Amino acid sequence: MASGDFCSPGQGMEILQQVCSKQFPPCNLREEDLLQNPYFSKLLLSLSQHMDESGLSLLLAKEQAQAWKEIRLHKTTWLRSEILQRVIQELLVDYYVKTQDTNLTSEDKKFHETLEQRLLVTELTHLLGPSQEKEIPPLLGLEKADLLELMPPSEDFVQMKARLQLEVEEQLKRKCFTLLCYHDPNSDADSETLKAAKVWKLAEVLVGEKQQCQDAKNQQKEQLVLLEKKSATYSQVLLRCLALLQRLLQEHRLKTQSELDRINAQYLEIKCSAMILKLRMEELKILSDTYTAEKVEVHRLIRDRLEGAIRLQEQDMEKSRQVLNTYEVLGEEFDRLVKEYTQLKQATENKRWALQEFNKAY
Secondary structure, eight states: OOGGGSOOHHHHHHHHHHHTSTTSOOOOOOHHHHHHOHHHHHHHHHHHTTBOTTSOBHHHHHHHHHHHHHHHHHHHHHHHHHHHHHHHHHHHHHHHHHHHHSOOOHHHHHHHHHHHHHHHHHHHHHHHHHHHHTTOOOGGGOOHHHHHTTSOOHHHHHHHHHHHHHHHHHHHHHHHHHHHHHHOGGGGGSOHHHHHHHHHHHHHHHHHHHHHHHHHHHHHHHHHHHHHHHHHHHHHHHHHHHHHHHHHIIIIIHHHHHHHHHHHHHHHHHHHHHHHHHHHHHHHHHHHHHOOHHHHHHHHHHHHHHHHHHHHHHHHHHHHHHHHHHHHHHTHHHHHHHHHHHHHHHHHHHHHHHHHHHHHHO
């Protein structure tokens, strides 16, 4: 493999900048990836010469641009007709509102009635058009000729058409002024001439603002791509830092942990012994302050006597326990003798009490 097939670090950065620029869709590539895969880098460069930033080929992008241009033209034509129709409908709505509040002249009534009749017949004619083309029976058995008979007279139509242009222009002017005041509230106090001049440039101003918004969106998109790249880089750096911290913890912290624990245990043991000694010293100090030498000697004698008495009692208790153990060997016979002895002793006590009472009487 020739050495010229591989990329140098400088060439890798140049390829990275070209591939990740506007000539190619955003991709999360690093310079190391391009250096490790030189043929992939060449493939990306070749693709970037035949693709635009959206990922389409140059031919498809050109066709798409032409299609969008035609769509915009059709959209403009449709919007013109739609605006004109809505303006006419608003004129008719305003006419019906005014008829309820004010008395209109006969010319106004004739104009609006002719306009409404012409608009209604035209819409119905359009509704019948597709049915005749598809050889479907006409709606309600009506033909276009039937509807054309409902058209207003030609003289009324000519008069209506001449006035309609002025009415539409006046309605559009009011709408343009309303839009201008919404866009620039300070223009509300301007004269009509100044408003008309501003309206003339309003389209350019809106196009410029729209372009600014689009540029801001594109810039935001680029910033988001850069943010994603920096976030990916930050995550990788953070993982490396965590790996280093883990290694430092394993190599240094864990090795000295046992020694630290031993030292802490010794310290706590010594501290505990010191506290015990301190408590004992306080106890002895309290005893020395409370009892004199004579009192201590008297207490010692009393304690010796009490201990001697306790020992004698324990000896007597041991003898009694031995006697009881001896009697327990006799079993039920011993219990019978104890009961008989108790009865005889009770009878003797009773007779002794009776004798004492008898002696008192005599």
